[in-house]
Amino acid sequence: MAIITIVGSGMMGSALAFPARANGHEVRLVGTHLDRDIIDNCRKCGRHPKFERDFPSGVSYYRIEEFETALEGADAVIGGVSSFGVDWFGDYVLPKIADGTPVLTVTKGLYDTADGYLYTYPELWAEKLRALGKSLPLCAVGGPCTSYELVAEDHSSVSFCGYDIEAVEKFKSLMACDYYHVSTTTDVRGIESAVALKNAYALGVALTVGLNQKKFGIDSPLHFNSQAAIFTEAVREMDMLLRMQDAHSVNNLAVGVGDLYVTVYGGRTRLVGILLGRGLTVDEALNELKGVTLESLVVAERVARAVKVKAARGEVDVKELPLLMHMDAILTEKKPADIPWDSFTYAE
């Protein structure tokens, strides 16, 4: 049995303790400096404050000051920070991990450069490691898997990606169990782009829910035709953006689309999309949600910014991405939601 150290006790990082324990591994869950209350709660009653089930026995809990202790003898490390912890993870966490230890991260997102390149986080971290002369096999997980339902042992199917296929396969052997099904690939950019993009497009689907609340009344039943129209356009635009990332494959598209399916059902992205759809500006919507910063909004803005840079060079045509451009107008120009339905139609 192995020792697996999870850094970041947010929901997804913490949820991975369940399949790890199902396979009998020792799990050490380390909270970041933002996670003190979570770790205190886990120590007191063996449960993550957002989960409806106790952790299995065999999970121990560490504060960030105890990180080095939690790393002692670790066979593998899982990074459970959100995209707002990307730099901290690269600057503080990765340098402390022993060379050669495989690392799997759950962080979702893309980072754009001035010349319109969209980096995945494993690419960013790999650059940092190269500068440090450090060698860690970086892997990442993508695919449709919410933490609640992983904890509930609902069947979940995900993709582990990494540059070093042996490390990827090691993580699969550590984590896959009868309810956690794992594909493996070296296509890091493909998986990471696909699952970042779905966060942006989940916002688009949620817009229709709010627009319908405005049109039909706040307690009107959900309508699915308009959601599905956006979903259709999202498939088309995600396909195009994966091609723009030189990362298109049927598997990548399917993972991104499946992840979109599970993402539109809940969470804060749905909430903010509904508020925007009802007619609030983005500032009003975020104020309503007490100024929370959302990964989905960040990734939509970044992807749109990269697209516009590439479009200025004639490499893409923004007319082919009307949903992304409309979300960008909502987010950066503070425009009201007004979905350009007819721009989604095609003639061929």
Add this chain to the structure above:
Amino acid sequence: MAIITIVGSGMMGSALAFPARANGHEVRLVGTHLDRDIIDNCRKCGRHPKFERDFPSGVSYYRIEEFETALEGADAVIGGVSSFGVDWFGDYVLPKIADGTPVLTVTKGLYDTADGYLYTYPELWAEKLRALGKSLPLCAVGGPCTSYELVAEDHSSVSFCGYDIEAVEKFKSLMACDYYHVSTTTDVRGIESAVALKNAYALGVALTVGLNQKKFGIDSPLHFNSQAAIFTEAVREMDMLLRMQDAHSVNNLAVGVGDLYVTVYGGRTRLVGILLGRGLTVDEALNELKGVTLESLVVAERVARAVKVKAARGEVDVKELPLLMHMDAILTEKKPADIPWDSFTYAE
């Protein structure tokens, strides 16, 4: 303004009266011999018995015996029969329509031959017309659009396809309105295959709902990870089957996937999938639903049968279509649902 005759007063055919009337056309709704009660109800109170809104004024109602009257001066005909009326539509309806009149059908399905070819219905009808020496520009509509929500004027985005692009564009000009958004294409096999396939895969997603009711209790909350895992596999298999049909394009896949998104939410396919997931055999499930015949089950069986014929010739590998093959085992070998989760994973 045009005269549009709709043959078949099922829900989808009838719903198309709404955008047609939004554009000011005269609409004549003709019930088949199965639709007498519907037509009687419409005549009495101006409402389809399954809709929550009255028809707009300007719609008139005909029994099948009055079909010829309803066709007099018609500028366009819409076929609103289900796939169980395909032969009747070809043998009885099409021959009565004046040569050159454009026809748009809502019928979804595929028909397999002994050598594993999957015909779309417009292909079948075109053969009948050729035999009769008759010329009708056949068009069809596919895409995510449920009748209820079209009637509710929820934004809906569909694709009209046909061999004669002028007829397709004529239908778009007749039907597109501020809430009904229409793409146009000559790729009949692509659109018709995509939207038939989604009926089969909607059954797969619904299986997980029933399996979870068995595992977690019949009133347990919905779980989405497992639905999304099936959805992901469905995208992959639909992509492959569209290629098998020589009908792959991003637009076709997006239309099929978007249509899958809206189809999993309701209707009898979902019900039968849930019953199968709970552990009933297909005969028990259909008995529970009073022996109703479902298009989704028929199309799943036909596609699987065609795949097996092609596989025997070495043209496809059934191992690449594990979800379809499992649904086929449930439907034709009467096996219990037991989703082969790990067969959906890939290594690349």
